[in-house]
Amino acid sequence: MAREQYVKQLDLLRESIFSLGEIVELAFKDSMVAVIDLDVELAAKTLALEAEVNNLEEEIESSIFDILALQQPMASDLRLVVSALKITADLRRILGLSMNIAKIPGKIEGKHIKPLVDTKKMSDIATYMLENSLQAFKTQDVELARVAASRDEEVDMLFYAVWVELIEMMAKDTSIISKATYLLFLIRYIERIADHCCNICESVIYLATAEKIKLN
Amino acid sequence: MTKGVQNVSQVQIKVDNLNLWYGEKQALKNISMQIPKNSVTALIGPSGCGKSTFLRCLNRMNDLVKNCRIEGKISIEEKDIYGPDVDVVDLRKKVGMVFQKPNPFPMSIFDNVAYGPRIHGADRKDLDSIVEQALRSAAIWEETSDRLKSPALSLSGGQQQRLCIARTLAVKPRTILFDEPTSALDPISTARIEDLIMDLKKDYTIVIVTHNMQQAARISDYTGFFLMGKLIEFGQTRQIFQNPQEQSTEDYITGRFG
Ligand SMILES: Nc1ncnc2c1ncn2[C@@H]1O[C@H](COP(=O)(O)OP(=O)(O)OP(=O)(O)O)[C@@H](O)[C@H]1O
Numbered sequence: 001m002a003r004e005q006y007v008k009q010l011d012l013l014r015e016s017i018f019s020l021g022e023i024v025e026l027a028f029k030d031s032m033v034a035v036i037d038l039d040v041e042l043a044a045k046t047l048a049l050e051a052e053v054n055n056l057e058e059e060i061e062s063s064i065f066d067i068l069a070l071q072q073p074m075a076s077d078l079r080l081v082v083s084a085l086k087i088t089a090d091l092r093r094i095l096g097l098s099m100n101i102a103k104i105p106g107k108i109e110g111k112h113i114k115p116l117v118d119t120k121k122m123s124d125i126a127t128y129m130l131e132n133s134l135q136a137f138k139t140q141d142v143e144l145a146r147v148a149a150s151r152d153e154e155v156d157m158l159f160y161a162v163w164v165e166l167i168e169m170m171a172k173d174t175s176i177i178s179k180a181t182y183l184l185f186l187i188r189y190i191e192r193i194a195d196h197c198c199n200i201c202e203s204v205i206y207l208a209t210a211e212k213i214k215l216n
Numbered sequence: 217m218t219k220g221v222q223n224v225s226q227v228q229i230k231v232d233n234l235n236l237w238y239g240e241k242q243a244l245k246n247i248s249m250q251i252p253k254n255s256v257t258a259l260i261g262p263s264g265c266g267k268s269t270f271l272r273c274l275n276r277m278n279d280l281v282k283n284c285r286i287e288g289k290i291s292i293e294e295k296d297i298y299g300p301d302v303d304v305v306d307l308r309k310k311v312g313m314v315f316q317k318p319n320p321f322p323m324s325i326f327d328n329v330a331y332g333p334r335i336h337g338a339d340r341k342d343l344d345s346i347v348e349q350a351l352r353s354a355a356i357w358e359e360t361s362d363r364l365k366s367p368a369l370s371l372s373g374g375q376q377q378r379l380c381i382a383r384t385l386a387v388k389p390r391t392i393l394f395d396e397p398t399s400a401l402d403p404i405s406t407a408r409i410e411d412l413i414m415d416l417k418k419d420y421t422i423v424i425v426t427h428n429m430q431q432a433a434r435i436s437d438y439t440g441f442f443l444m445g446k447l448i449e450f451g452q453t454r455q456i457f458q459n460p461q462e463q464s465t466e467d468y469i470t471g472r473f474g
């Protein structure tokens with residue numbers, strides 16, 4: 001096959017996105033365990049992942065710029081490079097949000113004001129969306145991307161339910177406002193993560209079909 | 217199998233089931249294509265796939281080739297160009313051609329451009345303005361206006377190519393065929409000719425053969441991919457370069473071929 005070097009570069013790019021996806025997945029899952037259990041040690045371990053992601057992100061970006069500048073990718077190669085750039089940005093944002101989540105355990109003293117049942121449900125769905133959007137990228141599975149993105153609605157509904165519940169609790173008992181505010185931030189972060197998963201699904205569909213669609 | 221361009225507003229060149237043989241060897245196989253008016257259409261494909269052969273069919277240059285046999289139909293502006301009443305000299309006036317290597321005649325810059333109009337009986341007193349206008353349209357007036365009597369061969373390669381374009385424009389064609397017009401030129405001359413081609417499509421229909429994928433992507437509205445004498449895929453350039461429908465097109469434009 002012609003252009004072996006170039007084909008290798010593209011394979012490498014794909015692999016780096018898989019690796020980035022794995023670390024970001026781990027960061028999100030651990031940050032959620034840390035915040036639910038208020039496990040400060042696990043939270044610290046999670047925060048340490050940021051440096052690794054930054055390096056990987058830089059590597060991916062510079063390889064994308066090299067490919068664009070030096071190889072003039074076309075057709076599905078072009079779509080791969082464009083979606084890799086966008087997916088990297090979405091993964092980077094998911095990591096940033098996970099870091100915000102991992103900072104919460106250090107700020108909450110004592111116990112949570114309530115058991116985080118619906119919040120846990122939200123994060124389970126968001127985790128499902130993240131895993132499967134990345135899986136869809138690996139296998140260029142348009143159907144899986146659509147299914148994964150369709151779960152965003154449930155996340156939004158849970159977000160509003162928990163939001164209302166927390167506002168009501170604060171209205172009744174002002175002493176919990178500080179702790180409740182962190183939980184409001186928390187559900188906001190999870191909701192945003194699910195949105196970024198939808199973006200990844202859109203990129204996967206563009207990669208596989210060249211169609212640009214809005215999924216959320 | 218060939219994907220056509222749907223809803224083309226105005227068709228300048230319509231090709232139906234074109235087949236061509238050089239002796240025993242079939243060089244074009246069942247080509248059908250509709251080339252829209254006032255647009256740039258790029259033809260791409262590996263060496264020997266029949267691009268130049270196809271281009272030469274459009275102004276009947278293959279008539280000059282011995283043992284060349286053609287079947288099928290080509291209409292330009294709804295007129296069958298292989299019909300019995302066609303004047304080939306008149307056809308070549310309407311369908312001009314620019315080649316890979318600039319080929320100015322060994323005469324002055326002025327006479328190169330005036331050559332065609334003179335043959336076609338232009339009035340002597342009109343020649344100055346015809347020549348100036350053609351040189352201006354070909355973006356080479358600034359560089360030649362003070363040396364029109366100099367030999368054309370004293371120009372640089374890029375200037376010679378623009379002069380050849382001026383020579384083609386001077387006879388007021390309606391379609392211009394370019395066969396790898398920039399393959400012998402440096403990037404700056406290439407960019408000037410690309411700009412010129414995009415500018416010319418206001419008034420002309422342009423078909424260009426190029427081996428430069430980026431060039432096809434930059435300047436054309438439609439792209440046709442040829443392979444072994446067949447037109448594999450034809451469509452909007454935007455679509456062909458982002459999402460070709462045929463695997464062989466994909467392989468060719470991503471450089472995976474061979
Ligand atoms: N005058 C001719 N006599 C016999 N065979 C010819 C003649 N001209 C072209 N051919 C053959 O027809 C086929 C198509 O040639 P053509 O020149 O159209 O290819 P092309 O796509 O323009 O290639 P390139 O990109 O190298 O210019 C080739 O196999 C070529 O050898």
Ligand SMILES: [Mg+2]
Pocket residue numbers: 267268269395425
């Ligand atoms: Mg040729």
